[in-house]
Amino acid sequence: MNQESNKSEKKDKTKIGAVIVLIISALVFIPAGGGLIFSSLANKQDVPVFGVYNGEKIEYKPGSLFSNTVSQLVNFYTRLGYNVDQSSYYYVLQEAFRQTVLYMHYENAIKESGYSVPESAINRELVSSEQFQENGKFSMRLYNQATSSEKQELKENIERSLIHQRYTDDVFGSSVTINGKTLYGIKASNAEKQFILGMDTEKHSFDLVAFNTNDFPKSEAVKFAESNKNLFVKYDLSAITLSTQEEAEEVLKQINNNELTFEDAVSEKSQGNYADSDGKVLSSYYYQLLNTVDSGDLVEQITSLSVGQISSVIKTKVGYSIFRADASAKDANLDDEDTVNVIHSYVKTNERGYVENYYMDDIAGAFALSAASSSFAEACEKEGITEVSTTAFPVNYGASTLLTGIPSDIPELEGLSSNVNAMQTLFSLKLGELSKPFVLGNNIIVATCSGIQKDNVGENDNYASTALGYDRSSASNGILSSENFTDNFLSTYMQYFLKN
Numbered sequence: 001m002n003q004e005s006n007k008s009e010k011k012d013k014t015k016i017g018a019v020i021v022l023i024i025s026a027l028v029f030i031p032a033g034g035g036l037i038f039s040s041l042a043n044k045q046d047v048p049v050f051g052v053y054n055g056e057k058i059e060y061k062p063g064s065l066f067s068n069t070v071s072q073l074v075n076f077y078t079r080l081g082y083n084v085d086q087s088s089y090y091y092v093l094q095e096a097f098r099q100t101v102l103y104m105h106y107e108n109a110i111k112e113s114g115y116s117v118p119e120s121a122i123n124r125e126l127v128s129s130e131q132f133q134e135n136g137k138f139s140m141r142l143y144n145q146a147t148s149s150e151k152q153e154l155k156e157n158i159e160r161s162l163i164h165q166r167y168t169d170d171v172f173g174s175s176v177t178i179n180g181k182t183l184y185g186i187k188a189s190n191a192e193k194q195f196i197l198g199m200d201t202e203k204h205s206f207d208l209v210a211f212n213t214n215d216f217p218k219s220e221a222v223k224f225a226e227s228n229k230n231l232f233v234k235y236d237l238s239a240i241t242l243s244t245q246e247e248a249e250e251v252l253k254q255i256n257n258n259e260l261t262f263e264d265a266v267s268e269k270s271q272g273n274y275a276d277s278d279g280k281v282l283s284s285y286y287y288q289l290l291n292t293v294d295s296g297d298l299v300e301q302i303t304s305l306s307v308g309q310i311s312s313v314i315k316t317k318v319g320y321s322i323f324r325a326d327a328s329a330k331d332a333n334l335d336d337e338d339t340v341n342v343i344h345s346y347v348k349t350n351e352r353g354y355v356e357n358y359y360m361d362d363i364a365g366a367f368a369l370s371a372a373s374s375s376f377a378e379a380c381e382k383e384g385i386t387e388v389s390t391t392a393f394p395v396n397y398g399a400s401t402l403l404t405g406i407p408s409d410i411p412e413l414e415g416l417s418s419n420v421n422a423m424q425t426l427f428s429l430k431l432g433e434l435s436k437p438f439v440l441g442n443n444i445i446v447a448t449c450s451g452i453q454k455d456n457v458g459e460n461d462n463y464a465s466t467a468l469g470y471d472r473s474s475a476s477n478g479i480l481s482s483e484n485f486t487d488n489f490l491s492t493y494m495q496y497f498l499k500n
Contacts, residue, residue, distance in 0.1 A: 048496045050097050052486040053104045058097065065103065068157070070096040090493065097489050098480065103160060105479045106167040117162045125158045172471055194457055200403045201455045203392035204427060207376055208447035209367060209385050210412040210440075211359045214348070220358055221344040222334050224351065230286055232332035232343055235303060237281040240265045241273040241321040248313040248320035255310065255322075262310065262324055273318050281323070287346060292316055303329065359444040364437035368446050371434055376448045388412055392453055395427050402466055415441040 050066065051058045058066050073096045074084050084092060127138040131154075134142060143151075169184040225232055240262070242248045251269050254260035260268075266279035274292055275281050283292065289299050294315050301311055305325035313320050333339050348355060371379035380387040390410055396403045399417040406416050416422055422440045429435055429449035437444050479485070 048492050050093075050489050050492045051101065052488075053101050054108060054484045056104065058100055058104075063153075065160075066096060066100045069100050069103075072096075073099075089497070093493060093497075094489060098476070101485060102476060102479055103164060105482075106164055107160075110163050110167055115166060117159045117166075121162055122155055122158050125162070126155065129154065129158075171475070172468055193463060196402060197459075197463065198457050200394050201457055203394050203404065203453050203455070204429075204449055205392040205451040205453075206390045206426060206429075206447045207450045208388050208390070208412065208445055209364075209380060210388065210443040210445050211364050211367075213355050213359060213442050213444065216344075216348055216355045216358065218340055218344045221347040222340060224347050224354060225332060225334060225343045229331060231346070232339070233286045233303075233329050234332070235281070235284045235286070235289070235329045236325065236327035237284050237302065237305075238262065238266065238279040238324045238326055239273075239275045239281050239321050240270040240279065241275070241316065241319045242269060242271060243319055245313060245315070245320045248322060252310070252313055252322050265322075271319060274316065274321065280326075285342070287350070356439055356444065360437045360439075364444040364446050368434060368437060371446065371448070376434065389450065392451060395423060397423055402463065412443055412445065413440070 048060045049057045050060065058064075060067050060070070070093060073092055077084050077088075077092070082088070126132070131146075132138055132142045146154075173184050240248075240251060242251060247269075251260065251265050255262055255265060263279070266275075267277075270279065274283065283289070286299070286303065289302060293299055293302070294317065298314050301314060302323050305311055305323065307325050307328060309325055311323040313322060332343065334343075367379055367383055367385065370382060374382070377387065379385075388410060390407050390413070393404050393406055396406055396417060397420065399405060406413055416426075419440055422438055422445070425435055425438045426447060426449075429447070431449050431452050433449055435445070435447045437446050439445075480487075
């Protein structure tokens with residue numbers, strides 16, 4: 001396959017789900033029956049129901065709004081040059097499902113307002129429909145060639161499109177203007193625009209250093225283990241696990257009455273949870289046992305077993321287990337590399353606060369003291385640390401596209417747009433002021449404010465369209481999270497589609 005073909009295939013498979021358009025507003029002629037694309041779904045004896053909105057089922061069947069929207073969306077993507085195949089079916093169905101729910105909401109809102117689409121408006125759109133055009137004009141010949149059902153379906157599609165247009169014009173505004181102002185939609189004052197754009201005028205730049213907590217040394221993990229030795233005691237255990245307490249109690253009774261050996265119970269009865277095929281418990285460090293059972297008291301029942309002793313039935317996270325101590329427990333050997341690796345992994349995963357405090361107090365804290373007594377640059381040179389300098393950017397919590405973005409080429413700032421504490425720490429700094437160490441993602445940061453600039457409020461040609469995009473997105477999110485909406489899309493897709 002040549003390079004151009006590879007690019008085309010990549011475009012088809014990775015971009016198709018990203019094209020967002022309310023296809024109901026695009027008049028596309030669909031033959032009678034809805035032009036079912038995914039016939040395997042329609043040929044089921046029971047009609048697939050992907051969800052419910054306001055008591056109305058969202059079904060995939062000939063002529064339904066959902067199936068028509070799927071067909072229109074497929075036609076739309078095809079005209080754009082995308083290859084709609086099995087790799088993109090999920091995205092097509094999901095987007096059509098989302099748009100179907102939005103339209104149902106729009107239709108209900110319009111009906112409640114008392115508005116109905118005039119027949120004259122439908123006829124105007126009908127005569128301008130592309131399927132009836134010949135040499136740029138309406139063709140009665142082409143119109144008469146269409147069947148009655150095709151004409152009726154097109155009229156219904158036109159009515160839906162006009163209902164959508166009426167709703168979106170009223171709520172979000174339209175291109176119709178009078179004296180330079182939009183005729184419909186929620187109005188925004190110029191003062192509001194200036195206020196929002198004013199958020200982008202004050203920008204700060206920073207010099208910073210970052211200490212990655214992923215580099216937490218094993219020697220420090222060993223220090224933790226020395227103070228928490230009980231967590232890394234390793235127990236030699238076997239286990240039998242069953243689904244219910246009644247089953248486990250019956251097996252334990254048989255073992256105690258010598259009617260069944262522990263080993264036979266492992267091979268004949270046990271589900272194998274927590275243990276290998278021979279019944280040996282795989283995760284037998286004390287801290288792992290804490291994650292196996294429901295409470296610390298139950299762990300003590302296990303760890304207090306003498307060699308050869310069998311426990312009572314113990315409720316575990318999955319099922320009910322009977323444990324046996326096969327040998328004496330062993331304290332962690334802190335000189336053994338494998339054991340140290342286990343401890344290191346545990347501390348990094350489960351003792352986040354301990355790791356962060358190590359850097360905050362001992363590493364980043366020491367750097368901050370050094371920088372405070374000399375300069376930021378001198379401290380970097382002295383400690384052999386690479387200094388990172390940022391371009392100027394404003395407070396942009398949530399990464400609004402209306403404002404200058406946080407520099408994306410600085411990985412140390414990843415996650416800043418959603419971290420209130422880190423954002424507040426940075427932008428509270430005065431010019432030349434040094435911060436205390438603070439946490440940002442996997443890094444402990446020390447920063448100094450290297451510059452503050454204030455720009456004039458400029459123009460933003462994309463302001464109106466961007467604000468409109470936020471409005472539409474917020475409205476869609478509200479509708480799709482409504483208590484009137486039941487979303488069964490994923491389970492229905494898996495049930496009806498993935499098995500075909």
